[in-house]
Amino acid sequence: MAIDQLDGRILVLLAREPRIGVLEMSRRLGVARGTVQARLDRLQSSGVIQGFGPQVDPAALGYPVTAFATLQIRQGQGPDVRAHLASVPEVLELHTTTGTGDMRCRLVARSNADLQRVIDRVVGFDGIVRASTAIVMENPVPLRIIPLVEQAAADSEGH
Amino acid sequence: MAIDQLDGRILVLLAREPRIGVLEMSRRLGVARGTVQARLDRLQSSGVIQGFGPQVDPAALGYPVTAFATLQIRQGQGPDVRAHLASVPEVLELHTTTGTGDMRCRLVARSNADLQRVIDRVVGFDGIVRASTAIVMENPVPLRIIPLVEQAAADSEGH
DNA sequence: CGTACCGCTGAGCATATTGCCCAGCAGAAA
DNA sequence: TTTCTGCTGGGCAATATGCTCAGCGGTACG
Numbered sequence: 001m002a003i004d005q006l007d008g009r010i011l012v013l014l015a016r017e018p019r020i021g022v023l024e025m026s027r028r029l030g031v032a033r034g035t036v037q038a039r040l041d042r043l044q045s046s047g048v049i050q051g052f053g054p055q056v057d058p059a060a061l062g063y064p065v066t067a068f069a070t071l072q073i074r075q076g077q078g079p080d081v082r083a084h085l086a087s088v089p090e091v092l093e094l095h096t097t098t099g100t101g102d103m104r105c106r107l108v109a110r111s112n113a114d115l116q117r118v119i120d121r122v123v124g125f126d127g128i129v130r131a132s133t134a135i136v137m138e139n140p141v142p143l144r145i146i147p148l149v150e151q152a153a154a155d156s157e158g159h
Numbered sequence: 160m161a162i163d164q165l166d167g168r169i170l171v172l173l174a175r176e177p178r179i180g181v182l183e184m185s186r187r188l189g190v191a192r193g194t195v196q197a198r199l200d201r202l203q204s205s206g207v208i209q210g211f212g213p214q215v216d217p218a219a220l221g222y223p224v225t226a227f228a229t230l231q232i233r234q235g236q237g238p239d240v241r242a243h244l245a246s247v248p249e250v251l252e253l254h255t256t257t258g259t260g261d262m263r264c265r266l267v268a269r270s271n272a273d274l275q276r277v278i279d280r281v282v283g284f285d286g287i288v289r290a291s292t293a294i295v296m297e298n299p300v301p302l303r304i305i306p307l308v309e310q311a312a313a314d315s316e317g318h
Numbered sequence: 319c320g321t322a323c324c325g326c327t328g329a330g331c332a333t334a335t336t337g338c339c340c341a342g343c344a345g346a347a348a
Numbered sequence: 349t350t351t352c353t354g355c356t357g358g359g360c361a362a363t364a365t366g367c368t369c370a371g372c373g374g375t376a377c378g
Contacts, residue, residue, distance in 0.1 A: 002221060011213060018211035023364055032327045037366090048219040052177035052211050054170060056304045060207040061311045062161060068256065068263065082299040089310040094300035097227065097293035104227065104293070105300070108307065134256035134263070140241040141253035141264070143302075145215045148267065151248040152220045182335060191356045196337090 003048060006031065008153025010039055011049075015146050018052065058092070063108040065115050066136040069122060073101035077127030084125045090118045101129075162207060165190065167312025169198055170208070174305050177211065217251070222267040224274050225295040228281060232260035236286030243284045249277045260288075 003011070009029055013020065022040065026033040043049045058066070073081050078101070085091045085105055093106040107122065109115035115135070123131040162170070168188055172179065181199065185192040202208045217225070232240050237260070244250045244264060252265040266281065268274035274294070282290040 011215060015212045018213070021364060033365095034328085035326055038325080046219060047216055050214040050216050052213055053174045054177070054211055055209040056170060056308060057206055057209050058304070058307060060205060061307060062314075063307065063311075066254075068254075086300050089306035091300060092304065092307070093302045094298070095225075095227075095295045096297040096299065097295055099293060102293065106302075134258060134261065136254045136256055138255040139253070140255065141245050141250060143252045143265075145217070145251065147248035148217060148220060148222065148251070149215060152222075155221075180335060192336095193357085194355055197354080 002156045003043070003149070003153055004156050005153050006035075007039055007043060007048075008149050010036065010043070011149045012146055015149075058108045063090070063110055065109040065112055066139075067107045067109070067115055067119075067133050068136065069105050069107055069119065069131055069133045071103045071105065071123070071128050072130040073103060074127050074129050075101060077101075081125065081127045084127075085122065088118070088122055091122065107133075161315045162202070162308070162312055163315050164312050165194075166198055166202060166207075167308050169195065169202070170308045171305055174308075217267045222249070222269055224268040224271055225298075226266045226268070226274055226278075226292050227295065228264050228266055228278065228290055228292045230262045230264065230282070230287050231289040232262060233286050233288050234260060236260075240284065240286045243286075244281065247277070247280055250281065266292075 006029070010025065013025060013028060020028075022036050023033055026036045029036065040049075058064070071081070078096070081103065082094065085094050085103075090107050090109060091105050092108060094103060095105070096103050105122070107115070107118055109118045112135070115133075119131070119133055122128075165188070169184065172184060172187060179187075181195050182192055185195045188195065199208075217223070230240070237255070240262065241253065244253050244262075249266050249268060250264050251267060253262060254264070255262050264281070266274070266277055268277045271294070274292075278290070278292055281287075
């Protein structure tokens with residue numbers, strides 16, 4: 001479950017050069033190919049690596065506006081609201097958080113004007129009591145995992 | 160910049176079976192290998208596909224707790240606060256949003272107790288005026304892009 | 319102390335894929 | 349008509365993959 005230094009180096013290498021092959025990886029890391037193969041299999045089957053899906057930029061797809069919405073849900077309407085939000089393509093992510101019936105979702109839109117349409121569609125659903133939205137201006141730290149991987153690998157040093 | 164149906168099918172296929180090769184993709188899609196190759200190159204150079212980095216599960220790394228923090232920043236301290244937050248491995252993402260000096264970040268921690276340590280480290284910085292945190296309980300819609308890709312591809316139908 | 323067990327190594331082999339080339343062809347634009 | 353662009357289908361050498369194997373050093377356990 002915990003990862004060691006070699007696992008960490010594999011993950012970092014993979015994050016930096018994702019299209020790299022197993023053979024090339026083994027050369028860079030100075031270990032046998034079978035070892036990298038086995039580590040990768042283990043990382044995937046243990047769930048540390050969930051996949052290698054392409055990271056698609058919504059902006060390049062024509063959706064340059066990102067926003068976060070905080071929703072308050074009427075008691076008992078949770079499942080319905082989830083299904084509703086899941087059916088909206090512009091909802092990229094949804095979490096339920098502490099707080100009475102609170103959800104937060106990440107939205108994208110084609111423009112600020114289009115965001116209004118998206119929000120209307122999102123909150124125009126019975127069961128959503130209240131909604132507040134914050135538009136993203138900058139993204140100083142894009143979603144990342146490498147620093148955490150390095151810390152986790154370092155933590156496992158002193159076994 | 161906009162994607163067509165073939166691009167959309169490539170992205171969906173790639174999202175479903177990321178380790179698939181160009182040759183196999185061309186077979187599944189019923190087009191020539193060179194075509195898929197060219198489309199992939201274009202998707203990458205145009206920025207639609209940012210990369211194929213491994214999707215690492217923080218929970219499997221030993222960080223099962225996720226939280227969102229909303230920070231209020233003192234005027235003019237933005238750059239310093241950003242640099243500080245970027246230096247904390249548990250900060251996975253950071254956005255600046257509308258609102259007076261507002262930032263939101265995504266945090267992970269080893270436990271609820273550990274979250275306190277992380278928050279202390281995050282907010283224990285001159286320039287952060289106020290902070291509120293919400294712990295994530297469920298993630299009904301994990302970060303996704305396929306529905307948006309399909310919509311974008313469908314929108315380009317009527318050229 | 320001896321004996322399993324486990325992970326890593328280094329190697330080999332048949333098969334599949336890649337990167338790169340080419341000529342031909344259809345549709346759109348000029 | 350002519351030119352351009354994108355897709356096709358093919359071929360080629362080089363490379364990577366999946367799989368197997370025996371050897372070898374640790375560590376755990378009786």
